[in-house]
Amino acid sequence: MFGYYLDLALRSLKRNRVLTALMVIAIAVGIGTSMTTLTVMYLLSGDPLPGRSGHIYYPQLDAETGKGMVRSHPADLLDYTSAHDMWSSGKADRQTMTAEALVKIQAMESGRRPAMTDALTTTNAFFAMFNVPFRYGGPWQPRDDEARSRTVVISERLNQQLFAGGNSVGRTLRVDGNDLRIVGVLAHWRPSPRFYMVVGGHGASDTSDLYKPPQDIMLPLSTALDLHSQFSWFNCWGDVDPKNMAAAACEWVGLWVQLDTSAKHSAYLDYLRDYDAQQHSLGRFDHAPNTRMMSLMQWLDYNQVVPKDVQLQTWLAFGFLVICLCNTVGLLLVKFLGRSGEIGVRRAMGASRRDIFMQCLVEAGTVGMLGGLGGLLLAWFGLWLVRQQTVAYADVAQLDPMLLLVTIVMAIVASLLAGLLPAMRASRIPPALQIKVS
Amino acid sequence: MRIDIRHVAAALRRHRLATFLIGLQIALACAVLCNALFLLTGRLQLMKMPSGIDEQNLVVVSLQGTGGDLGRDTLLRVKQALRGIADVASVSMTNAVPFTQQAGEIGFRSVLDDPSYNQQGHFYVADNDFIRTVGVRLADGRWLGDDEATSSQSFLPISPSVLMSRSYAQRIWPGKPSLGQVFFADGVQRRVVGLIDDLARPNPEPSALHNTVLITGSNVLGQVFVLRTAAPSRDRVLRQALDAVAHVAPEVVVDLDYSGTLSDLRGRYFASNRAMAGMLCGIIAAMLLVTALGIVGLASFWVQQRRRQIGIRRAIGARRSDILGYFQTENFLIVTGGIAVGMVMAFALNIALMKLYEVPRLPLAYLPWGAVVLWVLGQLAVLGPAIRAARVPPVVATRSV
Numbered sequence A: 001m002f003g004y005y006l007d008l009a010l011r012s013l014k015r016n017r018v019l020t021a022l023m024v025i026a027i028a029v030g031i032g033t034s035m036t037t038l039t040v041m042y043l044l045s046g047d048p049l050p051g052r053s054g055h056i057y058y059p060q061l062d063a064e065t066g067k068g069m070v071r072s073h074p075a076d077l078l079d080y081t082s083a084h085d086m087w088s089s090g091k092a093d094r095q096t097m098t099a100e101a102l103v104k105i106q107a108m109e110s111g112r113r114p115a116m117t118d119a120l121t122t123t124n125a126f127f128a129m130f131n132v133p134f135r136y137g138g139p140w141q142p143r144d145d146e147a148r149s150r151t152v153v154i155s156e157r158l159n160q161q162l163f164a165g166g167n168s169v170g171r172t173l174r175v176d177g178n179d180l181r182i183v184g185v186l187a188h189w190r191p192s193p194r195f196y197m198v199v200g201g202h203g204a205s206d207t208s209d210l211y212k213p214p215q216d217i218m219l220p221l222s223t224a225l226d227l228h229s230q231f232s233w234f235n236c237w238g239d240v241d242p243k244n245m246a247a248a249a250c251e252w253v254g255l256w257v258q259l260d261t262s263a264k265h266s267a268y269l270d271y272l273r274d275y276d277a278q279q280h281s282l283g284r285f286d287h288a289p290n291t292r293m294m295s296l297m298q299w300l301d302y303n304q305v306v307p308k309d310v311q312l313q314t315w316l317a318f319g320f321l322v323i324c325l326c327n328t329v330g331l332l333l334v335k336f337l338g339r340s341g342e343i344g345v346r347r348a349m350g351a352s353r354r355d356i357f358m359q360c361l362v363e364a365g366t367v368g369m370l371g372g373l374g375g376l377l378l379a380w381f382g383l384w385l386v387r388q389q390t391v392a393y394a395d396v397a398q399l400d401p402m403l404l405l406v407t408i409v410m411a412i413v414a415s416l417l418a419g420l421l422p423a424m425r426a427s428r429i430p431p432a433l434q435i436k437v438s
Numbered sequence B: 001m002r003i004d005i006r007h008v009a010a011a012l013r014r015h016r017l018a019t020f021l022i023g024l025q026i027a028l029a030c031a032v033l034c035n036a037l038f039l040l041t042g043r044l045q046l047m048k049m050p051s052g053i054d055e056q057n058l059v060v061v062s063l064q065g066t067g068g069d070l071g072r073d074t075l076l077r078v079k080q081a082l083r084g085i086a087d088v089a090s091v092s093m094t095n096a097v098p099f100t101q102q103a104g105e106i107g108f109r110s111v112l113d114d115p116s117y118n119q120q121g122h123f124y125v126a127d128n129d130f131i132r133t134v135g136v137r138l139a140d141g142r143w144l145g146d147d148e149a150t151s152s153q154s155f156l157p158i159s160p161s162v163l164m165s166r167s168y169a170q171r172i173w174p175g176k177p178s179l180g181q182v183f184f185a186d187g188v189q190r191r192v193v194g195l196i197d198d199l200a201r202p203n204p205e206p207s208a209l210h211n212t213v214l215i216t217g218s219n220v221l222g223q224v225f226v227l228r229t230a231a232p233s234r235d236r237v238l239r240q241a242l243d244a245v246a247h248v249a250p251e252v253v254v255d256l257d258y259s260g261t262l263s264d265l266r267g268r269y270f271a272s273n274r275a276m277a278g279m280l281c282g283i284i285a286a287m288l289l290v291t292a293l294g295i296v297g298l299a300s301f302w303v304q305q306r307r308r309q310i311g312i313r314r315a316i317g318a319r320r321s322d323i324l325g326y327f328q329t330e331n332f333l334i335v336t337g338g339i340a341v342g343m344v345m346a347f348a349l350n351i352a353l354m355k356l357y358e359v360p361r362l363p364l365a366y367l368p369w370g371a372v373v374l375w376v377l378g379q380l381a382v383l384g385p386a387i388r389a390a391r392v393p394p395v396v397a398t399r400s401v
Helices: A002-015 A017-045 A080-089 A125-129 A142-147 A156-163 A221-226 A262-282 A296-302 A308-338 A340-348 A353-388 A401-427 A431-437 B005-013 B016-047 B072-083 B130-134 B166-172 B231-248 B262-269 B271-305 B307-315 B320-357 B366-390 B394-398
Strands: A056-060 A094-107 A115-122 A134-137 A151-154 A172-175 A178-186 A217-220 A254-258 A292-295 B058-064 B090-094 B105-108 B119-126 B138-141 B161-165 B182-185 B188-196 B212-216 B224-228
Touching: A002 A017, A002 A353, A017 A308, A017 A353, A017 A401, A017 B271, A056 A262, A056 A296, A080 A094, A080 A254, A080 A262, A094 A125, A094 A221, A115 A221, A125 A254, A134 A156, A142 A221, A151 A156, A151 A172, A156 A178, A172 A217, A217 A221, A262 A292, A292 A296, A308 A340, A308 A353, A308 A401, A308 B016, A308 B271, A308 B320, A340 A353, A340 A431, A353 A401, B005 B016, B005 B320, B016 B271, B016 B320, B016 B366, B058 B072, B058 B231, B058 B262, B072 B090, B072 B224, B072 B231, B090 B119, B090 B130, B105 B182, B130 B212, B130 B224, B161 B166, B166 B188, B188 B212, B224 B231, B262 B271, B271 B307, B271 B320, B271 B366, B307 B320, B307 B394, B320 B366
Parallel strands: A115 A217, A151 A178, B119 B212, B161 B188
Antiparallel strands: A056 A254, A056 A292, A094 A115, A094 A172, A094 A254, A134 A178, A151 A217, A172 A178, B058 B224, B090 B224, B105 B119, B138 B188, B161 B212, B182 B188
């Protein structure tokens, strides 16, 4: 029966090409726009660390002293002393510190001019905790963190730039005038957002910079402190000696901990509170205790990472899709009722209402299928347009195989929904009257 | 024209569902259109926001480097070299200019005994060439004297005298004369000695455009150099400035992201806004297209269905213009109904967006614009089918189908 309906549908669609084209275009444009925005939204709001993110936590406390800004939430980063104390306590299954520094790099052998770049300064556990893939070599060792070794890990991109993609492990990179030995080269790694360094998103009007690709160079935080790197900070409140950030009255270090069981999670919460209380009694903190520990996804939510423009676009695009569907309902109605005579004859010859209804739905589904294919082309073009923008997430906007399927399914489901009402109307056409009239 | 609206309405009542659908589509289009137009004008206005400086004649060179690279000697050498470029009227060293990186966001107190910072703004810290170089305009009070460019203690120069953007001062001290007000920043009591026509933040956004303070220092360690030249020489001056830096300070890296003519910097800063504006235009255009197609489709169907009736009307004396007018009136009625519902929906959508994304309230003025656009669109879309209807010869009436 389905084959027969499909045949009828194709004949009917061919008969009134203009109307068919109008419907297909409406669905294609609606689906194309909404799939473009939905793809961007989906890629930006996904879990950057699937399977692992539920065990990753971000402890925070209020380390600021004196008459400063009174915050209802603890600052986004920690002072070095607190971060280092908690990190070295080793209370979590894994723990790492993260901070960013602006450094000057130069590959000694390549003879290029020096360039400034953001460096991730962290500890050995970072790479295992966040499943960072390596192409050559591997992370530095825990003893390198202690010994402030002159070691560095570089990104795939920088390796391509400086060493033409070859195995550069063991070669030297000059960072702020010091020679660092390359111990590892990353394979392609493009988390979205750059989740391990999400700072300042809460309340910001544009969060697209949180989607920058990972830093091109990564080195031990202890080493960077030794080299007096130019760290970026979130908040400072006292005298700051940039050469001694470890003692500065600044919040500039993030601490990530991995807690594999809920027992460990509650134990760590207790530890965080105890640590805060202890520092108060030592007189190092003087603001009201304000500790907090969010999971990775909670932290991303709190920072409202998905740019508001992207969300707005998605809403508008779906509003637009509803308009397109409304349009399709109207046109399908016109099309089906325009064939009242033919339907009357079919009914008179024994087709049941159900048959007519199904036949109309098949026709609507066919229109949806064609519109979906058109929409796919438009979405592909739309994503190309997004990639031409100068936003930090532009390179992430690629058509996803999953979303490819979603597009077609959505187009068909949408057109079936749109076809429901007109098909019902068509199936109620009384057989005899129509024959009489014609 | 003798078109009785009651007749048109009576005919529509026979096609309730189709009429309802096209009306609903118009209503939804009206709701989305008004909001999209509103968001679009917001973006366009933001992109045109005044910076308070003489943008046409300015070139910016931003340096990057480690603390050691950017010692005061190096910075002065760079400034000297930039000043020597032909057609450069003056050069200033500053921590930032509009559309570069934020470099002086500081919390301060406007009340002495307030336990915490109650204000936060961007402090431009510059040498005393800044004012004549960038072309800030004084609205009230006086300029800073050369002797008021003092040495720095920690973040800010110790000088008590500052200039402040006029609208910012009015916001901090509402209803009071802003001139002469004092506040406390970086441990020093500061006095507003002059109000300037609003000077934009380096990173303006709708909620914070002009919250800026200007203070001059004698030993500024600014990494941003701003050069005043004449608009036609901008591109050459930029090239020569980059060469000059490479020549006198080869160890310093120029931050190309934040170097260029000020028009370049503005363009780069608003790139994502431009993208959003483009997206909004795209949605608006596609929506109008689809709505028009819907009207064309439905109207064509009705014309086809009513060929006989049209023929009869023509046979008993209706002119072509009557037929044309009939379909246009019909379209006008449907679109008007849609717009009426659509205006309510536009406000509902706006309230939802306000809650979710801090979008401002939709001004009433957008509704008539949305209505006019949809009326015109409807009339244009129905024109084709209506003309076809008007061409139906009276003889059709005599034929049976």
